Amino acid sequence: MPTYRAPLTDIQFLLRNVFRAEELFAEMPDTAEVTDDLITAIVEEAGKIAEGLLSPINQSGDQEGCHYTDGVVTTPKGFKEAYTAYAEGGWAGLTGDVNYGGQGMPKMLSALIEEMSFAANSSFALYTILNTGAALTLSHHGSEQLKALYLPKMYKGTWSGTMCLTEPHAGTDLGMIKTRAVPNADDTYSISGTKIFITAGDHDLTENIIHLVLAKLPDAPAGPRGISLFLVPKILVDEAGELTGEANNVRCGSIEHKMGIKASATCVMNFDGAKGFLLGELNQGLSHMFTMMNYERLSMGLQGNGLADSSYQIASSYAKERVQGRAPSSERQSGQIADPIIVHPDVRRMLLTMRANILAGRALSLYAASQLDISRFHPNEAKRKQAEQLVALLIPVQKAYCTDRGFEACVLGQQVLGGHGYVAEWGLEQNVRDARIAQIYEGANGVQALDLMGRKTVRVNGDLLKVLFLEMDEFVASQQQISAMQPFLQKLTQCRELLIGATDNVIAGAADNPDEIGAASYAYMELMGLTLYCFMWQRILAAAYAAGESTTDSADYYDGLIKTGTFFMNRLLPRSQSLAEEITSGASSLMAMSAEQF
Numbered sequence: 001m002p003t004y005r006a007p008l009t010d011i012q013f014l015l016r017n018v019f020r021a022e023e024l025f026a027e028m029p030d031t032a033e034v035t036d037d038l039i040t041a042i043v044e045e046a047g048k049i050a051e052g053l054l055s056p057i058n059q060s061g062d063q064e065g066c067h068y069t070d071g072v073v074t075t076p077k078g079f080k081e082a083y084t085a086y087a088e089g090g091w092a093g094l095t096g097d098v099n100y101g102g103q104g105m106p107k108m109l110s111a112l113i114e115e116m117s118f119a120a121n122s123s124f125a126l127y128t129i130l131n132t133g134a135a136l137t138l139s140h141h142g143s144e145q146l147k148a149l150y151l152p153k154m155y156k157g158t159w160s161g162t163m164c165l166t167e168p169h170a171g172t173d174l175g176m177i178k179t180r181a182v183p184n185a186d187d188t189y190s191i192s193g194t195k196i197f198i199t200a201g202d203h204d205l206t207e208n209i210i211h212l213v214l215a216k217l218p219d220a221p222a223g224p225r226g227i228s229l230f231l232v233p234k235i236l237v238d239e240a241g242e243l244t245g246e247a248n249n250v251r252c253g254s255i256e257h258k259m260g261i262k263a264s265a266t267c268v269m270n271f272d273g274a275k276g277f278l279l280g281e282l283n284q285g286l287s288h289m290f291t292m293m294n295y296e297r298l299s300m301g302l303q304g305n306g307l308a309d310s311s312y313q314i315a316s317s318y319a320k321e322r323v324q325g326r327a328p329s330s331e332r333q334s335g336q337i338a339d340p341i342i343v344h345p346d347v348r349r350m351l352l353t354m355r356a357n358i359l360a361g362r363a364l365s366l367y368a369a370s371q372l373d374i375s376r377f378h379p380n381e382a383k384r385k386q387a388e389q390l391v392a393l394l395i396p397v398q399k400a401y402c403t404d405r406g407f408e409a410c411v412l413g414q415q416v417l418g419g420h421g422y423v424a425e426w427g428l429e430q431n432v433r434d435a436r437i438a439q440i441y442e443g444a445n446g447v448q449a450l451d452l453m454g455r456k457t458v459r460v461n462g463d464l465l466k467v468l469f470l471e472m473d474e475f476v477a478s479q480q481q482i483s484a485m486q487p488f489l490q491k492l493t494q495c496r497e498l499l500i501g502a503t504d505n506v507i508a509g510a511a512d513n514p515d516e517i518g519a520a521s522y523a524y525m526e527l528m529g530l531t532l533y534c535f536m537w538q539r540i541l542a543a544a545y546a547a548g549e550s551t552t553d554s555a556d557y558y559d560g561l562i563k564t565g566t567f568f569m570n571r572l573l574p575r576s577q578s579l580a581e582e583i584t585s586g587a588s589s590l591m592a593m594s595a596e597q598f
């Protein structure tokens with residue numbers, strides 16, 4: 001059975017040396033008590049949970065899957081006990097509102113914990129992040145009464161949350177949903193309709209499940225402007241926030257049989273006049289849901305990165321053990337008939353591609369999480385606003401680019417193991433299956449790319465990009481005296497020029513032909529992702545050089561970082577050229593064929 005090891009050295013390096021988390025938290029009164037020592041204690045404890053509680057039931061959970069019998073869903077053996085231990089450890093309320101029993105911890109911290117949970121057991125992690133996201137939405141948009149009734153138990157982990165958006169005919173285009181909310185005399189609503197693909201829609205892990213449901217009132221405006229958000233509990237709750245024991249009219253109709261994340265229950269949910277409570281304002285449901293979606297999308301990127309790391313751990317240790325063929329150069333072991341496959345340049349290509357993207361992906365996720373924290377906690381309004389702009393720009397890229405690179409890393413890891421990567425024993429084939437969904441749900445990656453190119457770039461005339469460039473300028477200015485950094489900084493400048501050229505090109509082209517936006521979008525998201533990974537590597541390299549100069553401890557670790565960063569610049573970044581060319585080639589060759597010619 002594959003064993004997962006929490007990447008604590010990398011995590012500490014990123015938090016302390018690259019992002020200086022303690023200094024950032026000290027600027028914000030609500031996080032000022034989150035010191036390096038506290039961070040270390042929490043991350044180490046979370047690492048133990050991932051290694052000791054979640055990883056051991058990952059493979060068995062995949063093999064057993066969830067069960068559906070007479071409308072009741074049960075999770076695989078060991079999940080309930082693990083969830084209870086997780087909840088009793090206080091993890092469910094880590095980032096929650098302190099006024100309702102949450103611990104008010106920053107997202108930077110919980111992002112790392114999520115990455116470890118996804119790496120160790122993606123199915124389990126999904127139950128936890130859906131609850132966190134639902135509680136967050138409730139805390140932002142719920143009335144005081146709803147918050148007081150529901151949040152404490154969601155933070156305690158005895159109740160869990162879901163998000164019910166998708167319907168059979170409405171996935172990406174939620175404006176088409178048909179679920180109805182009919183007002184009752186007592187200010188509640190009767191919710192009726194069918195939602196599909198609902199993660200954690202039913203299960204046996206918690207006493208109650210709190211669904212956040214998108215629905216339309218009978219007289220609502222057509223399309224996305226007529227959508228409202230409702231809270232619908234599985235078991236009705238009394239005025240003291242305790243279970244009445246009376247089941248609401250919401251039932252799980254079936255669970256999906258799917259490619260991966262088999263221990264995560266993906267449910268068809270039937271609402272048949274279920275009692276619901278309005279969250280926030282009428283017809284503002286979609287924008288309220290976006291509170292949750294920025295966080296959930298970040299989590300999906302972390303799923304990709306976590307599974308990539310789990311795959312890298314297996315593949316890199318395998319490559320040091322497995323002997324096949326002779327080393328082409330001086331690495332040959334004398335007296336042996338074959339060498340470990342790690343001597344082969346092509347095996348190194350795969351491992352270094354994985355490692356370089358995992359570190360950059362983790363850094364990008366932390367960067368996005370830090371902006372979520374600043375936008376939530378910072379006392380300075382201008383800083384909060386700037387962080388909101390960065391969140392808007394970064395999240396679709398982090399979601400799509402980290403999940404694409406994450407899936408690619410799982411496949412590369414599988415390739416490093418050859419035939420042994422294809423069989424179940426080593427865990428790589430499960431990682432490939434579990435990582436694939438992250439490219440699809442929470443908005444398919446093509447739709448993230450479209451969001452980035454259309455709403456976040458063309459529509460605002462590239463203004464958000466300028467905010468990102470200010471951050472890059474500040475960093476570059478700080479490195480002018482560091483000679484080792486100069487060749488790397490040049491690469492960032494070149495990549496940035498390509499991005500500016502591509503942006504101008506699409507903005508100009510879109511004025512005459514709206515298809516230019518969709519035609520450029522995927523390559524543009526990838527060019528942006530590559531540029532951001534380059535920016536993250538600059539920051540990692542700068543911190544590694546600085547740390548290497550101030551201490552001889554961990555010299556080998558910093559040296560490894562510098563070598564991996566150099567590989568990224570030489571072997572992965574050049575793709576930016578072909579992406580820029582692809583973007584500027586325009587829409588014509590994509591749109592030339594008629595539908596019948598496909």
Ligand SMILES: Cc1cc2nc3c(=O)[nH]c(=O)nc-3n(C[C@H](O)[C@H](O)[C@H](O)COP(=O)(O)OP(=O)(O)OC[C@H]3O[C@@H](n4cnc5c(N)ncnc54)[C@H](O)[C@@H]3O)c2cc1C
Binds near residue numbers: 266446450
């Ligand atoms: C395992 C699993 C768990 C899920 N969990 C949840 C959950 O908890 N809650 C929930 O509400 N939903 C959930 N979903 C649903 C998921 O979010 C949707 O499947 C996803 O958003 C895509 O919607 P769709 O499947 O209807 O595809 P469609 O919307 O039909 O899209 C199909 C393809 O067309 C592309 N496309 C669509 N529109 C456009 C456009 N305008 N421009 C360019 N390309 C476009 C998409 O990128 C995609 O490649 C889950 C799905 C799965 C499989």
